[in-house]
Amino acid sequence: MQEIKFDDKCKITRSTGKYNEYDEPITVLVYEGACKYQEGGASASHFITLNPLLFLPEIVMTDTNDIVEILTSTGRKRKSLVNIARDIPMTKVPINITRVELKQATAD
Numbered sequence: 862m863q864e865i866k867f868d869d870k871c872k873i874t875r876s877t878g879k880y881n882e883y884d885e886p887i888t889v890l891v892y893e894g895a896c897k898y899q900e901g902g903a904s905a906s907h908f909i910t911l912n913p914l915l916f917l918p919e920i921v922m923t924d925t926n927d928i929v930e931i932l933t934s935t936g937r938k939r940k941s942l943v944n945i946a947r948d949i950p951m952t953k954v955p956i957n958i959t960r961v962e963l964k965q966a967t968a969d
């Protein structure tokens with residue numbers, strides 16, 4: 862099995878539900894570091910839609926609607942929200958990863 866290359870950068874933040882004096886939401890940092898972003902897509906002939914995925918090189922306690930900012934290794938910026946996160950213990954490589962299914966990502 863080829864090793865997964867976490868060559869993208871991402872930042873995951875969570876809203877506290879509070880706002881500062883400028884009415885901007887106050888957030889807390891959940892994760893910042895390496896990740897692997899996989900673009901979603903759609904097939905017009907079968908009407909199948911795939912959500913973008915994000916792989917993190919460790920177990921990260923993300924929640925639905927956490928804010929995700931991604932900078933790919935090619936320089937593209939994406940912004941999205943967490944839809945579902947799953948912890949995946951890897952058997953062939955001695956690491957545990959978090960697989961995060963994102964809601965539709967937008968270019969930032």
